[in-house]
Amino acid sequence: MLIRIKSAIFSEETIEFHEGLNVVLGDNNGSNSIGKSTLLMILDFIFGGNTYITYNSDVKTNLGHHNFGITFKFNNKEYHFVRGTERPEIVYRSNKDYEKLQEISINDYTKELKFRYGLESDQLTFRSAVSTFSRVWGKENYNVKKPLHSFPQEKFIQTVTNLIKLFNKYDGIELHEKELKKLEEQKKVLNSAGKHKLIPKITKKEFTKNEKEIESLLKEIERLGKNVYSPSGDIKEIVSDEMINLRKEKKKLIDEREYYISRLNRTTRTIKRTTNAEFESLLEFFPNVNLEKLQNIESFHQGITSILSEELENAKKELVNTIDDLDKEMNKIIKKQEQLLKPDEELNVFIDNLIEMSSKLKNLQSENQYYTKMSGIKDNISTKKGELEELKEKIVKEINKVINTKLKAINDLIHEDKRTAPELNLTYSKYEYEFFDNTGTGKAYTNLLIFDLSLLFLTKLPFIMHDSFLFKNIEKEAVEQIIKLYNSMSKQVFIAIDIIDMYNKTTQNILLEKKVIQLSKDRLLTILDWRDSGKEKFE
Template identity: 55%
Template sequence: MLVEIRSRIFKEKIIKFHQGLNVVLGDNQGANSIGKSTLLMILDFIFGGNTYISHNKDFINKFGDHDFEATFKFKETAFYFIRSTKDPNIVFESNQNFEKLVPIKLDNYREFLKESYNLESGQIKFRSAVSTFSRVWGKNNYDVRRPLHNHHSEKNIETVIKLIKLFNEYDKIAEQDKELSKLDESKKILNKAGKLDLIPKISKRKYEKNLKEINFLKEKIEKLSKNAYSPFINLSEIVSDELVQLKVQKKKLLEEQDYYRSRLHRTSKKRELSASIDFENLLEFFPKINMKKLESIEDFHNGINSILSKELRNARKEIKEKLKLLSDEIIEINQKMEAILSQTEESTLFMDQVIEYSSELKNLQSENDHYNNFQEIRTSIVAKTTLLNEIKEKIVTRLTDDINVQLTEINNFIYENKRTAPEIELNYSNYDYKFFENTGTGKAYTNLIIFDLAILRLTALPFIIHDSVLFKNIEKEVVERLIYFYNSMSKQVFIAIDFINIYNQKTQDIIKINTVIHLTQHNLLTQIDWRNRDK
C-alpha cells in the first residue's frame, strides 16, 4: 500500500497514509482552491496517472518542475520511488534517503504496482484497472450514468471488456478469441491463394462433379488392375505421388520442347533477300528520277537484312541449347520412371494408362481436399464463434448477478432498506446503469459511489479515490452511512471532504481519526499560494 508522499512544494513536507480510509479534510466553510482535489490528483500521479500534468498546469507554472517522492510497503518491505513533472515517463527507484538511483520506464513502474497489488489478470494493465475508480475533479470520469467509463470517448465495449479483465475472467475469452483469429487468418490465406491460383478453388457444383469423376476413374483403374500385366506390376508404385509428379513434369517438358522446335523451324527458314533492282531501266520511263536516293534506300534494306540474319543465327543457337537441356531433362525423368517401374515394352501402354488415370484422379482429389479444408475452416469458425458468444454470455451474466447482489447489499446498508438499489445490465458490447424511484443528483452520486464500493469488494482493485465533488449534493445521513462503510474497508480508500460539522459526532470522529491532512484557507497544501500571482 501507499505509505507516504513527499515534495518540496508541500507545506507539510511529508503526508502519511494508512490502511483503510484516508481523508483529505477541508474546512467547514467549504473553501475552494486549498489543495484537496490537487492532492488527490497527485495521488493519481503517484499511481502512474498523467492527468496531473495536463490538468494542473498552474501548479507546474507556479512552482516549476518538481518531484514527488513515494514510499510503498508490500509484504513488510518498503519500496521508494521518485516521479517528476519534468520527465513523467521516467520513474526513479531510490533509497530511504530519496536519492535517485535507477531510472525505469513508466510502464515498468506500473507493471511493478500491478504485481505488488496482486492484480491477477494478465490481460489488464494497472492504469486500466485503477484509473476509472480514481474519480477526481478534472478527470471527467464521474458521469453517474456511465460508471465504467474513464472518459467520454471510450467505447462501451471497451469498458465492459475492461471490467471482465478486472474480474480476472478474460483469459477464457482471450483463448477462444486467439483460436478464432487463427481460423480467420487461415480462411484469408486460402482465399488469397485461391485468387492467385496457387491452390485450386472450386464451387460446390464442381466438387460434386469431381466426386463422380473420381469414382469413374477409380473404376477404370480397378479394371486395369485386372489386366494381364497387373500381376507383374506394383500398382501402388505406379500411382505413387513421385511417379505422378514425374509424369506431370514430363508432360510439361514435352510441351515446352514442341514450342521451341516450332520456333527453331520458323527461324531456320531462309530469308529471301531482295534482288538488286536494275535502276538503269527506270531512267527510260523516269528520266528525272534521283538515282542516288534509290541506291541509298537499297543499301539500307541490305543492312537491315544483314542485322536480322545475325539475330536469327543467335536465336537459333539459343533455341538449340534450350532444346538440348529439355531433351536431357526428359531423358533423366524417363530414367527415374524406369527405375521405379522397371517397365518392359509390352507393359508400356498399360502403365501409361494407369499413370494417366492416377494423375487425373490425384488432381481431382486435390481440388476436393482443398474444398473440404476450406469448408472445415468455415464450419470451425461458426462453431468457435458460437462457443465464444456462449462463454461471453455466461461471464457477463455471472458478473451482472454478482455486482447487483453487492449493489443491493451496500445500498440497503446506506439507506437502511428505504431505497431501491441501482442495477447494472451487462452484455458483452454494452451496459446500462439503471436508477429507480429517486433520480435526483444526490442519489445519482450515491449510486456512483456504491458502484465503486461494489467493485472494490468483488475484485482485486487495490484502492478507490473519491473527490469532494461527489459528496456535495448527497443527504447528510447518507454521507454518514457512507463514511461508516468506507471505514469498514481494509483496502485503501482516499476521499476529500469538507463541512464535517454538519455530520453526527461519530461520523466526525471517524473522519478526524482518518484525516491525513487538514486544509483550510490558511493552511494550504503548498508553501506558496498559487492562487495569487503576486505571491
C-alpha cells in the first residue's frame, strides 16, 4: 500500500498514508481552490496516471517542474520511487531519502505495482484496473450511468473486457480467441495461396464433379493395373511417384527447349537481315536530294548494325548452349526412366497412358484435399465462434449476478429504509447501470459509490478514490453510512471531503481520525497561493 509522498511543493512537505480510509479534509466553510482535488489527482499521478500533467497544468505553471518521492509498503518491505512532471514517462527507483538510483519506464513501474498489489489477470494492466475507480474532478470518469468508463469515449466492449479481467475470468476467453485467430490465419493463408494459384481452389460443385471423376479414374487404373504388364496387380510396380515426377520434369524441359528454339530461330533471322540502300535510284525521282548526307547516315546505321550483329551472334551462342544443356537434362531423365523400367514400344504407350491418368488423379485429389481442408477450417471457425460466445455469455452472467448481489447488500446497509438497489445489466459488448424509484442526483452519485465499493469487495482492485463533489449532493444519512463502510475496509480508500460538521459525531470522529491532511483557505496544499492571479485554480 501507499504509505508516503513527499514533495517540495507541499506546504507539509511529507504526507503519510495508512491502511483503510485516508481523508483529505477541507474546512467547514467548503472553501474551494485549496488543493483537495489536486492532491487526489497527484495520487492518481503517483499510481501511474497522466491527467495531472494536463488538467492541473496551473501547478506546474506557478511552481515549475517538480518531483514526488513515493513510498509503498508490501509484506513489511518498503519500496521507494521518484516521479516528476518534467519527464513523466520515466520513474526512478530511489532510496528512502528519494535520491534517484535507477531509471525505469512508467510501463515497468505500473507493471511492478500490478505485481506488488497481486492483480492476477495476465491481460489486465494496472492502469486499466485502477483508473476507472479513481474518480477525481477533471478525469471525466464520473458519469453515473457509465460507472465502468474511464473516459467518455471509451468503447463499451473495452469496459466490459476490463471488468472481466478484473475478475480474473479472461484466461478462458483469451485461449479461445487465440485458437480462433490461428484458424482465421490458416483460412487467410489458404485463400491467399488459392488466389495466387499456388494451390488449387475449387467450388462445392467442382468438388462433387471431381469426386465422380476420381472414382472413375481409380477403377480404370485398377483395371489397367491387372494388365499383363503388372502380374501382381500392383499398379505401383509400373507407375511409381518417381516415374510420374520424371515424366513431369521431362515435359517441363521439352516446353522450355521449345521456347529457346523459338528464340534461336528469331535471332538467326535477325542476323541474316541486311540493309541495301540504293540511294542512287532516288535521284530519278528526287534529283535535288542530298545524296552525300544520306550515305553518311547509312554509314552510321551500318556501324550500329555491326555492333548489334556481334551482340546477336553472342546471344545465338548462348541460346545454342542452353538448348544443348536442356537436351542433356532430358537424356538424363530418359536414362532414369529406362533404369526404372525398360519398356518396349507397346509398353511405353501403356505406361504413358497410365502415367497420364495417375497424374490427373493426383491433381484432382489435390484439388479436393484443398477443398476439404478449407471446409474443415471453416467448420472449426464456426464451432469455435459458437463456443467463444457461449463462454462469454456464461462469464458475464456470473459476474453480473455476483455484482448485483453485492450492490443490493451494500445498498441495504446504506439505506435503512431498504430503497431499491441499482442493477447492472451486463452483456459482453455493452452494459447498462439502472436506477429505480429515485432518479435524483444524490441517489445517482450514491449508486456510483455503491458500485465502486462492490468491486472493491469482490475483486483484487487495490484502492478507490472519491472526490468531494461526489458527496455534496448525497443526503447526509447516506454519506454517514458510506463513511462507516469506508472505515471498515482494509484496502486503501482515498477521499476528499469538507463541511463535516453537518454529519453526526461518529462520522466526524472517523473523518478526523483518518485524515492525512487538513486544508483550508489559510492552509493550502502548496507553498504558493495563486488564487487571486486570475489563472486556473485548483480545488
